[in-house]
Amino acid sequence: xxxxxxxxxxxxxxxxxxxxxxxxxxxxxxxxxxxxxxxxxxxxxxxxxxxxxxxxxxxxxxxxxxxxxxxxxxxxxxxxxxxxxxxxxxxxxxxxxxxxxxxxxxxxxxxxxxxxxxxxxxxxxxxxxxxxxxxxxxxxxxxxxxxxxxxxxxxxxxxxxxxxxxxxxxxxxxxxxxxxxxxxxxxxxxxxxxxxxxxxxxxxxxxxxxxxxxxxxxxxxxxxxxxxxxxxxxxxxxxxxxxxxxxxxxxxxxxxx
Ligand SMILES: Nc1ncnc2c1ncn2[C@@H]1O[C@H](COP(=O)(O)OP(=O)(O)O)[C@@H](O)[C@H]1O
Ligand SMILES: Cc1ncsc1CCOP(=O)(O)O
Ligand SMILES: [Mg+2]
Numbered sequence: 001x002x003x004x005x006x007x008x009x010x011x012x013x014x015x016x017x018x019x020x021x022x023x024x025x026x027x028x029x030x031x032x033x034x035x036x037x038x039x040x041x042x043x044x045x046x047x048x049x050x051x052x053x054x055x056x057x058x059x060x061x062x063x064x065x066x067x068x069x070x071x072x073x074x075x076x077x078x079x080x081x082x083x084x085x086x087x088x089x090x091x092x093x094x095x096x097x098x099x100x101x102x103x104x105x106x107x108x109x110x111x112x113x114x115x116x117x118x119x120x121x122x123x124x125x126x127x128x129x130x131x132x133x134x135x136x137x138x139x140x141x142x143x144x145x146x147x148x149x150x151x152x153x154x155x156x157x158x159x160x161x162x163x164x165x166x167x168x169x170x171x172x173x174x175x176x177x178x179x180x181x182x183x184x185x186x187x188x189x190x191x192x193x194x195x196x197x198x199x200x201x202x203x204x205x206x207x208x209x210x211x212x213x214x215x216x217x218x219x220x221x222x223x224x225x226x227x228x229x230x231x232x233x234x235x236x237x238x239x240x241x242x243x244x245x246x247x248x249x250x251x252x253x254x255x256x257x
Contacts, residue, residue, distance in 0.1 A: 002174065002181045002219035010211050010220040011254050015041035019061035019209030023202060024048045024078050026068025026097065029195035032243070033064075033202040039250040040224065042206035048074055053081040061209030063090055064202050065118070067108055068097040068141065075108050079115045086116035091208035091217075094118035095201035098141045100130025113161065119214045121157065122166040122201045125150035132157050142191075147171050151180075164214040166204065168197055172222040176215040183219070185226030187233035189242050200225045228253055 020043045025033060030046050037044035047056045050073065057063050063085040065078050085092050096109040109131060112118070123131065124143035132153035147169025154165040154175045164176040172183040190196045203224055207217035231253075232245035 002183055002223055007220045007223050010207050010217065011040070011224070013210035014206050015254060017061075017210050018043045019206055020045060020059060021062050021064060021202065021205045021209060022047060022053075022056045022060035022081070023064040023066070023205070024053065024074065024081055025064060025066035025095075025198060025202070028068055029066075029198040032195040033199050035247055036199045036250060037202055037206055039247050040203060040206055040253070042209065044202070048077045050077050050080060053077045054084045057081045057085045057090060058088060060085075060090065062205040063092045064095070064205040065092060065112060066095040066097060066198055066201060067099070067105060067112070068095070068198065070104060070108055075111070078108075078112055082112055082116035082118075091119040091205075091214065092116060093120045093122060093201055093204045093208060095198060096121065096123050096127050096131055097198070099123070099127050101140055106130065117161050117163055119208060120164045120166060120204050120218050121161075122168060122197070122204055122218070124168055124197060128157065128165060128167050129153045141197075143169065147173060151175070155180075164218050166200075166218050166222060168200055168222070168225075172226070174215060174218045174222060179215055181215070181219050183222040183226045185223065186229045189233040189236065189239065190225075190229045193239045193243050193246075196225070196229070224250070224253060 034044040099109040125145035126143040128150040134153040174181040204221040211217040231249040236242035
């Protein structure tokens with residue numbers, strides 16, 4: 001289990017420091033993830049132009065790379081930003097959206113990981129299994145597997161890359177070498193709106209911006225997602241009101257944690 005105390009501390013630090021989170025992310029979720037970062041107290045910027053990603057990452061507290069809607073120019077920008085972040089010692093969180101569903105996505109994910117090992121990689125079970133080459137049955141951007149099916153793949157990746165791997169799903173697993181933590185809060189409603197995984201990744205970025213221990217940061221972020229999703233689902237009639245309630249509950253989470 002993840003510790004509860006660091007969650008309070010991390011939330012407070014985000015509110016006090018308002019870390020700038022540089023996102024190179026997909027068209028589907030840009031608005032959702034920027035709003036989620038604002039609701040939690042972080043400061044989002046979405047920037048993917050080759051001409052500016054190096055400047056942007058140099059003033060950011062963390063870099064989020066999300067390959068949801070790829071094109072060739074974006075890949076170049078992701079590689080440039082990742083290398084600059086690494087050179088500056090800035091944390092990187094990578095969301096390999098849909099890896100395994102196309103050759104382009106698989107090759108891009110490999111290039112990004114080789115260019116600069118991400119501090120944290122967060123994906124659903126199918127994505128983590130595809131990254132570790134233990135399965136190739138990603139159903140587009142949604143998972144075809146349960147999160148526990150990807151534990152061995154995540155351990156293999158974490159050992160090879162010496163980083164933290166998060167498998168999201170009904171239970172989230174945060175894996176750093178031999179260390180494994182679980183988060184079981186959340187709601188099935190979270191899989192009924194697009195962008196919840198991308199939101200989790202963006203919030204990991206905010207947590208990495210204020211917390212040097214990557215495992216702790218990822219644990220805090222997944223707890224934030226779980227507690228918020230659960231509270232929002234209780235108030236919601238369906239996916240529409242859930243999206244609105246999720247943001248409101250995220251904004252109010254500080255008092256509850
Ligand atoms: N059945 C579920 N029960 C509880 N939480 C869930 C469930 N499905 C997804 N979540 C939560 O939704 C968020 C997104 O996870 P997931 O759906 O696996 O990502 P993705 O959208 O990338 O496929 C995570 O915070 C995860 O804990
Ligand atoms: C539907 C879709 N298609 C390309 S990116 C994207 C959003 C995926 O977001 P998430 O993985 O967080 O559900
Ligand atoms: Mg996803």
